[in-house]
Amino acid sequence: xxxxEQHPSTLSVxxxxxxxxxxxxxxxxxxxxxxxxxxLGKRPQLIIDIRSNVGEKKDQRIAVTLNKTAKHFSLHITxxxxxxSAVYFCAAAAGGFKTIFGAGTRLFVKA
Amino acid sequence: DAGVIQSPRHEVTEMGQxxxxxxxxxxxxxxxxxxxxxxxxxxxxxxxFNNNVPxxxxxxxxxxxxxxxxxxxFSTLKIQxxxxxxSAVYFCASSIGQGxxxxxFFGQGTRLTVV
Numbered sequence: 001x002x003x004x005e006q007h008p009s010t011l012s013v014x015x016x017x018x019x020x021x022x023x024x025x026x027x028x029x030x031x032x033x034x035x036x037x038x039x040l041g042k043r044p045q046l047i048i049d050i051r052s053n054v055g056e057k058k059d060q061r062i063a064v065t066l067n068k069t070a071k072h073f074s075l076h077i078t079x080x081x082x083x084x085s086a087v088y089f090c091a092a093a094a095g096g097f098k099t100i101f102g103a104g105t106r107l108f109v110k111a
Numbered sequence: 112d113a114g115v116i117q118s119p120r121h122e123v124t125e126m127g128q129x130x131x132x133x134x135x136x137x138x139x140x141x142x143x144x145x146x147x148x149x150x151x152x153x154x155x156x157x158x159x160f161n162n163n164v165p166x167x168x169x170x171x172x173x174x175x176x177x178x179x180x181x182x183x184x185f186s187t188l189k190i191q192x193x194x195x196x197x198s199a200v201y202f203c204a205s206s207i208g209q210g211x212x213x214x215x216f217f218g219q220g221t222r223l224t225v226v
Contacts, residue, residue: 001169032212043218044217045217046215046216093212098166101154101156102153104153
């Protein structure tokens with residue numbers, strides 16, 4: 001079955017700097033890669049997603065890249081702000097809607 | 112739409128007791144997922160349904176765990192008997208899932224504490 005690995009587990013950056021979170025997946029059939037943000041005590045919420053027919057997607061300060069050959073995908077947050085502090089999860093889903101999550105990255109943005 | 116609704120929000124129970132968690136997915140969504148979140152293991156997929164049918168329950172940890180979806184608007188996750196190591200936040204999520212993977216919308220979660 002699918003296995004998603006996520007790094008780093010913790011990331012601390014200065015406000016205004018960029019943050020990068022990387023994930024790898026094992027199932028070559030995976031075709032959908034969402035990223036979720038979970039604030040303390042709240043539910044995970046989708047922030048951006050990418051499908052396997054696209055190599056890169058951007059939404060304001062957030063961008064995701066996907067390398068299908070290497071089976072890895074990344075989240076990039078530019079000009080980080082304190083409100084970006086949260087736990088971020090990558091995920092991968094193959095046919096059949098089974099979404100497997102990475103272990104999460106706790107991002108701290110220092111003001 | 113109020114989103115995915117879970118109940119109860121918090122549950123404290125004694126070891127050995129039966130626990131039932133409830134979920135109402137978003138109307139029109141035909142895929143439903145149960146996840147368990149702990150510090151040690153992160154977000155684990157326990158089971159998911161498509162059109163009310165269990166598709167994959169390989170993530171269910173033991174026979175003590177069972178899940179049902181009697182209709183499109185209701186699902187339950189039951190633990191019997193409960194153990195302290197079952198303490199976690201349990202999330203239900205739903206998605207449209209019509210032929211392709213789409214965003215999963217999460218409920219607020221049920222924080223379960225087994226003492």
